[in-house]
Amino acid sequence: MRRVLFTVLSLWLAFGSARAQSATQLRFCLRSEPKTFNPLLVEEDSSDTVRYLTGGVLVRLNRKTQKLEPGLATDWKVSRDGRTIAFTLRPGLKFSDGTSFSAADVAYTVQQMMEPSLHSPIGDTFRSGEGATESKILAADKVAISFPAPVAGLDRLFDQVAIMSASSAKKEMAVLGPYYVSENHAGSYLMLERNPNYWRQDAAGRPLPYIDSIRLDIQQNRDLELLRLERGEIDLVNSIDPEYYEKLVKEKPALAHDAGPSLDSEHMWFNQVPTAAISDYKKAWFQSANFRRAVSEAINRQDLARIAFRGHARPAVGIVSPANQFWFNDKLRPHPFDQKSALQRLQKDGFRLHDGVLRDVNGHVVEFSIITNAGNRYRERMATMIQQDLAGVGMKVNVVTLDFPSLIERITRTFTYEACLLGLVNTDLDPASVMNVWLSSAENHQWSPGEKKPATAWEAEIDRLMRAQASTLDDHRRKQYFDRVQEIAWEQEPFIYLVTKNALSAISTSLSNAQPVVLRPQVFWNVDELKLAPEVAATR
Amino acid sequence: MQRLLRHAALILVTVLLGGLLGATLVRFSPAFGVDEAELDPRRSSASIESIRRAKGEERNIPAFYLHYLGRMAKGNLGTSRTLNRPVLELVVTRLPETVKSVILGLLVGWGAGLLLAIPIAMFRSWALDIAASTLAAILLCVPTAVFALLFVVLRTPGRLVIALIVFPKVFRYARNLLVKSALLPHVLTARAKGLGNLRVFARHILPNVAPQLSSLAGVSVSLAFTAAIPVEVLCDLPGIGQLAWKAALGRDLYLLVNLTMIITLITLMANCAADLARPQGARA
């Protein structure tokens, strides 16, 4: 009896290990639960990760070269007026559940995306003018989409549009990307299995992706995440904080990767809303370019980068990060730290420094508060350092940390704040994606949202330039316009850009082919080409 | 039986009132109905406007609450705005995690507390008494959140923090109670009869302190649940404590109201069970 049991056991073990050897699993962490699996409604990071791993797109932006590559479409063409794009689709493709893919699915996806009641954030980026969007199915593998007005950078926007099936019973869970969601243990982990119907093959004709499944653990605590990486329980951390990076460099330097300046920057701005409930004399300061420039010059950006970010950031130049190879205006330099020049600028506006206290023309002491979100250690540090820097030119600054909703309420509804320190996450390279920040009528024009008409001449000029670049198709002409926008913003500093953070990541040595870049998703952008070393695969 | 019913009615009323007050608190808190999505630069003005309108529901609190109670009677607890899922589902998936932590914490805390307190009372071991009392005194002085931070740094399971919170309270209370009871005349009589330590403890001390210990049990359950919030937030355990924290930060009306009611219910039930365990009239 015992012998039989033993035999059965060993057989089972052998079978089990054989199976483990053949199946490879990539593991990493999400910082929160994905809020939605509908690719059109994706807003936060976790859903975006799932969309990137599962969604099939018509064209794919190569995160490394920053150039477009064919995806589900083998060929595409934007019409001369910039309103229509025509795709030629790869033939014979199937969704993960076996439903076949055709031009009808593209038309369905676009129609869903542009549905006004859905409020798709991606849909908003396509909305350039009033009117309906039309999709024409020219053949089973040919489709043309026409927008009511020209859309700048139209082809690149499709990098974000994961195509959904018009007919599958599984709705958005039927996908065209390298993986599909097989299990969802809410709050704890997600399992993604290799999509057997994925279209890509490697040079040798082997079907991609190489890795059979992905396990996404939901893990908020970054300390624990790093610990699990060091233990080999997970294979990568997409973006890590400078402090953890430093720690990793000390303990396991082979795992740490610094891809240089990212697209993300930290900035502060003064409240310039004309109706805001703050004193008129303060409004007058904040609306003065001299005042803003003086504050900017009184801040030691080098120190911010060196101390607050442990050197893994660099002084920011302006709207566009140097990492954005095409759109960055390389004539601009970060504002230098120069308190003398700052005081001279202030004197032009009638401010006087006396006994370490700065007073304006009418004798009001210069004191204001900076709000930032509680719990973000880096912003709190920067605010505290700015507090000391500005004390050097006699300004008294109060740092107030607020929970995020309260902060948002103050900067978007009640406008009861004086200055705010926040960061901007850029997912897109094209200036079209920041239209809603720079147009003076936009809601995200944060220093003074929703202006009926531009409050200043330079805002009017930015409006004109932004509209001009949006309606131009030639990228070089667009860049000329946008360079000018960057210069005006550098000159006027409605946003005082502080630092550009580096893209830091951690990757297990067992993961090969990983080439971390600055664009999201930094580490697994080439997920279908990633490979796990065999010895690691064997132990799983 | 009547006593039980009265207790149940009182609990029900308190829980419902707690829910109403919680809802009012959330509704009139600053930044109610604000969504992070509004900061998405891709969003057009029209789309932001519509988000705001959608969030602007639930303005009238009594109407909301009545409507909510009506739906709750049908088993529908509403939908969480921040996590985009039904509250019932969230609670059902998160509650076991917290209950696991709390039970483990209580077991370990009570086990350690009693294991140390009983020998001290029964064998009058001075060295053990001083060592254990000092340990308990120190543990009592450390904020819960510091424990949680240290446990993360030291890579120890976060659940045990609850044990460290429960242990000193149980130990100090049980030690004092047992030492006092061990000196009572009837215990002396029992010893004078020549009974052994074990028997004296089991028959003459334990039954007499059981009601007081059970009331401590009630207190310790609510203590453990209170400790669960910072522990789960800082140690990243997906329980209802963490959920409550997220709900508070996200002004998640439905979620917060439900969690308030659940936590109130658990606390009151624990206290009530302890109350009922005590003999009638003994309550000062």
Place this chain on the structure above:
Amino acid sequence: MADRLLEIRISADYPNKPAVLDDCSLEIGRGEIVGLVGKSGCGKSTLSLALLGLLAWRGGQVRGSIRLNGRDLVGLSEGEMRKLRGREIALVLQSPMSALNPALKLGTQLHEAWKAHSSGSSEACNRAVGEALENVSLPQEPAFLQRYPSQISVGQAQRVLIAMAILHRPPLLIADEPTSALDIITQSEILELFSKVSRKLAMSILYISHDLLSLASISQRVAVMENGAIVECSPTMKIFRDPSHPYTRQLIRALPVIPQVFAAPAR
């Protein structure tokens, strides 16, 4: 006294406090009732606990010697001491209601006392309990044994305690102020009971009280304690007629009625 049951010569103290018993010496003969008198706080109860080896539970320490039948009890281990308690030395405490465990039935407590030292059958146990109850004039029917301490009177409770103490017919019984919580009639009944039991079972009793009169009515000798030491120990008659120590004289003078005692100090 040739036939000595108990010889004590001890000092006792609690940590960080002055000595409670200071070289206190006392002898008790077989079958003799010795009264111990002194004002409250002078160390009477400490002495009784020291005799039973229970002082350690209160955190106290004993030095000196306690000879019971020639055997020194001071150096004995807790286990050995436990075997003596209830079989060689028994204790009756002051307030019967708190000395009985309120949570257990009378019968349980009596049986438990029996089983602590005898492994006999339940029949033997019942017999012994019945006998003890009879000795203290309590009803022997099962219904009585089913009661809880809160369901009987104080006098009955004290009788139960005595019954429990004499269950194993110990040679020595220590009664620590057994009557001070009782009303005057019950008090005299219990006193009567003590002398009866002593005679019947040839049991020595150390009767501790602050009430000289009640004590005088049953004891053959009286020991007077002051500040942890026995200052005088003489036959009862002598204590009243010819007290030698000033403290004893003070005690006697404080009594409301002396003449009757002079006439008939002991029955």
Place this chain on the structure above:
Amino acid sequence: MRRARQLATVFLLLVALASAAAGFLAPSGYAHQFRDTPDASPSRQHWLGTDDLGRDRFARLLYGTRVSLCLAPAAALLSSLLAALIGGVAGFCGGRLEQLVLAGTDLFLSLPWLFLLITIRALLPLNLPPVTSVVITFMLLGCLGWAVAARVICSDAHLLRNCDFILLARASGLGGWRLLVRHLLPNLMPIVYAQFWLSIPIFILTEANLGILGLGVSEPLPSWGTLLRDLESCSSMSHLWQFAPLLLLIAAVSCFHLLVVDREFPA
């Protein structure tokens, strides 16, 4: 015990003295950033090293102690007074009112106060000096902390109500307000006093918990809570001096515990 209590008092006085003399002991101040030496180890210039922004840890510790040691007793005073008022009146009047108040405390204890604290902080005016905002936070804690103490005081007042001397006072024609002020209040004072001492460590710990969760004192002012928050960033045990605030917190809170009269039984 007495010795320990004296030691505790001396220690607390020393700590209070040191924090009062912070300006003298740590001339660099709590806010100045030595940007050339962030995260430094202890040296002669910086006894406990510097924090992540280069601020002197020793100075921050002293100033933080000042905040916690001054404000926790103030909050404790506020909450015990509230508790005495609510609990005392409820316990004394008894009946429906008492039940109502007890149910009220249950309800009060079950509300999401963490949430209230978050939102009230969000409502404060922005240009408040950090000192004012921390005072407001502590006063808020004081206003929220009465419920537990009120239960204890209520039950004590309830017991007192049935005491003989109150009966006597009533019998001699006293009533209402006079009874409350002359008889009840003096007898409630010890328990209120005990509650006051008992709640000081509770407020210190609450502030520390809030500080760690990021709801504490605003920059650059330190408190024990914000100092403990730095533990989060030290992910190794190599920098032992970073634990100084924790040790001081433990020492101070245990001293407060020692000073409190032992009243361990839960309310």
